[in-house]
Amino acid sequence: MLTPPYLINEHYNDRYFDVVNAIEEAKHIYFEGTCIIDMLKKRSGLSIGETGFGAGRMLISLMDYLDDSGMTDLAINYNSAELHPISSERMASILEGFIEPVGHLIDQLVRAYGSIDTTKSGWHQIQLTRPFGTITLNLYIGEALEMVNALATRCDAWFLDGHGPKKNPDIWRPELLMAIGEKTSSGGTCATFTVAGAVRRGLASAGFSVEQVPGFGGKKAVLKGVKI
Template sequence: MANGQAEVDWRDGRVPISTRFDDPYFSLEDGLAETRHVFLQGNDLPARFRPGFTIAELGVGTGLNLLAARLLWRESGQTGRLHYVGFEAYPMAEADLRRALSAFPEVSDGADLVARALAQPGTTVEDGDMAATILIGDAARTLPGWSGRADAWFLDGFSPAKNPGLWTPDLLAGVARHTAPGGSAATYSAAGAVRRALAEAGFQVERRPGFGRKRHMTVARMPE
């Protein structure tokens, strides 16, 4: 898969749409509320937070999810540092990223952190209580080269129908191999093929109510 910068159009002047995948970067209704429902609650956070907790994400996009996690880390009174590793094939231009995050004043102050991490791929960028690393390129190639394991995964690629490369059984098996015992994964997708691939990779898979008009989503837990 050839990589390059994200190509973005705008819905109502505030919601970025990927022209390559014809899919929005976050919910047209409320992107931050969607993040909290799907990725934070879906991974049972903040209850599972501990110093050194590691989040990994397929599809960094605007960085909204990582910044929402950092906000929750702070609001829930955690100590130590939250670690984040993101995998992104088509990084968003800094101007687009800042424009997208400006819609969410609660987290928009973190745009500098996301921009710095995207500008220094593979380098860990520290900002107080967070350390963020973003790997640029096809996740099928970059994930196997990562030596870490995540306590929680945000599976946030564009929809399986429009971006099937981020939802293959091989890639989700790689996610499982890079998940700590007792670790978890969450995604807005309830596609049967995604749930089956996660189960075949060793996760215990559960369907939960989705966000907004989406009936269902998927959560998965790796046995201890």
């Protein structure tokens, strides 16, 4: 089956995500992989970092996951970078396949994202209120390394999702992974869909103890790491 053109990021000739099971995949690989629920059992606030905001599928999935957790009064700081921001109309088209399960979340994000002037580089902030609490999206329009360097505080969990290393080696370069390691709290975590050797080695050099674990959907294995 051909992938509709709006699902392909033309800058990398790659899909924003695997459409089948994309929401479940985010939960398995990224949210379980980074143990965020365990962290939230100990404190109500969490700082998350993401490389590659794309169409916001990860953020939608996170809101759904936390809504389902039954937790309340959480304050989530979600820091993400996007070098090639898309319009809110395109975001809506890309996320259209998930209208059935999470249409209310898509509407909320698309509306809020539409208020951001993505032609302006640097930080933009929007707040989303949910049954679990609030999520503050700090979206950096620009290069991921600039975003990581501009972070005032360390993140507790990182979602590394910037296209595969073959299509986009830049987002896996050692300099960026080192910066991510420096901006991770002790005991903080990371997760990614790729098990490429260069990524494993880069994360290990950045101070993460990396483990290959069973994947989900089309992915046989994925990576998770803990900052030691």
